[in-house]
Amino acid sequence: MPETFRNYINGEWVDGPTFENRNPANTDEVVGLFVKGTAADVDRAADAAQAAFAKWSSMPGPARGALLFKVADILEKKFDQLGEEMCREEGKTVPEAKGEVRRAINIFRYFGSEGSRLPGHLVPSERDRVHMFAIRKPIGVVGLITPWNFPIAIRALVNAKPVKAISFTGSVEIGNWVHTEGSKRHLRLQLEMGGKNPTIVLADCDFNSAVENVVNAAFFSTGQKCTATSRAIVEAPIYDKFVAALVERTKKLKVGNGMEAGIDIGPAVDEGQLETDLKYIDIGRKENGEPLCGGNRLTGGAYDKGYFVEPTVFADVKEGDTLAKEEVFGPVLAIMKANDPADALRMANATEFGLSASIQTTNISRVF
The missing domain is CATH 3.40.605.10 (Aldehyde Dehydrogenase; Chain A, domain 1)
Incomplete structure (x- = not known):
């Protein structure tokens, strides 16, 4: 038992x-x-x-x-x-x-x-x-709502009379509810909600490091981190070279049971998240064509007992496409082309989210 x-x-x-x-x-x-x-x-x-x-x-x-x-x-x-x-x-x-x-x-x-x-x-x-x-x-009693908690616990915490503050990590929908309901009680609120986090890759970057950094940020933890990179915005002069190198590196990632040595990427956390990953991959196919790598649930042998999906890369994603706007929370990366650094910053900020971002460059003056 x-x-x-x-x-x-x-x-x-x-x-x-x-x-x-x-x-x-x-x-x-x-x-x-x-x-x-x-x-x-x-x-x-x-x-x-x-x-x-x-x-x-x-x-x-x-x-x-x-x-x-x-x-x-x-x-x-x-x-x-x-x-x-x-x-x-x-x-x-x-x-x-x-x-x-x-x-x-x-x-x-x-x-x-x-x-x-x-x-x-x-x-x-x-x-x-x-x-x-x-x-x-x-301040007094504080309610902490951490990832993968259930809404019933959230409602009870927000309504519990002794609670003076709430710290919440989760979806935009539930976070907005916490803000609305918590404000009625004048609770102090800290909300970390969804993200569509960009990594900007400029032409003057340390190329090999940039490839490794984006692969790590997009796919490790199976992309199930609030701060995971889900958009790679690449400056035009190195776009084709970067896409090719990133796809080649992604194909080398080993997916499997995280208890086994040599595994890079584990499964989706549950069946619901697996279905979400596959749903967005299907949307990507309809809007952007076939992914350059990945795009499938892994099956056969031990894979049949778990929620495994291939790390997936879509290229030439446009600003209005679903993969450029909505959070997947899985191993699905959208690559976008920017004309220059200013265009890349504009694209990075063209989102309703505001969680995290990074810039790959060897010129620190480009960052500020």
């Missing part, structure tokens, strides 16, 4: 109805059974956090930081285990998964150190015998 993972609320492990999480590289394997949180669970958790707030917020910053260091130490001890579990749960390769664990360890240690660096501000006053200063004070 697979292990059941319960919700931890107010110092207790809480049971309830469960759902399966299957390995997207091998759907015969049930990674675990996870308890479905309810709105009542969210309320209880928020109430528990509010009850602990006074004691926790009065604890000196260095003492709170010491607890974050303990978390980092626990992650360090379980480094290999967590990397492999992440691979089985969401499909990314073991090296990428371990890199994510390492990043988490570093983040906990960084913010643990911040506990000893909590400065305020002393502001000069125009009045005698008046001193003005500002210090940092805890």
Whole structure:
């Protein structure tokens, strides 16, 4: 029997109805059974956090930081285990998964150190015998909505009375809802929503590095990163050469189970994302013709048990095309041609999204 993972609320492990999480590289394997949180669970958790707030917020910053260091130490001890579990749960390769664990360890240690660096501000006053200063004070209970969470949890968090702030990562549709509903309660909001992230490749770039950078940014993690490159905007003088080199490099990527050595690209995270990838590839075929590489679900042998799709490259994509406008969140790259650096910047900004961007150039003055 697979292990059941319960919700931890107010110092207790809480049971309830469960759902399966299957390995997207091998759907015969049930990674675990996870308890479905309810709105009542969210309320209880928020109430528990509010009850602990006074004691926790009065604890000196260095003492709170010491607890974050303990978390980092626990992650360090379980480094290999967590990397492999992440691979089985969401499909990314073991090296990428371990890199994510390492990043988490570093983040906990960084913010643990911040506990000893909590400065305020002393502001000069125009009045005698008046001193003005500002210090940092805890805001209260914060709800964190991380990728691949479910809408019911989002609604419950936004409505939970003790919650004073929300940090959200997810789709534009749900993010807009969080903004609308959270604003009614005057919550502090931080929203990271969709992206159609461009990488601009200028003619003066370090060519080989630019090819590697775009391949990595577009296809690693199976393109399932908010900041993944989904548009490569290439300056005309090197366009044909760059497209040919990028396609050649992409064809060398190995797709498979991320637990196996030598694999570059794992599966889509679930069947729904696989269907989304294939839908946009079909749209690309209708609007832009056959992709220069990829474009198919991988089948046969072990591929039949997972959600595998080939890294896919479409070239000569125009600004009005679907692949230039809509987020895929998968291994599908649209290559576009720009006349010059100014045209490339204009094309990069011709989107409703505003998440991330990069420029490949050896002339730093082109960047600013």
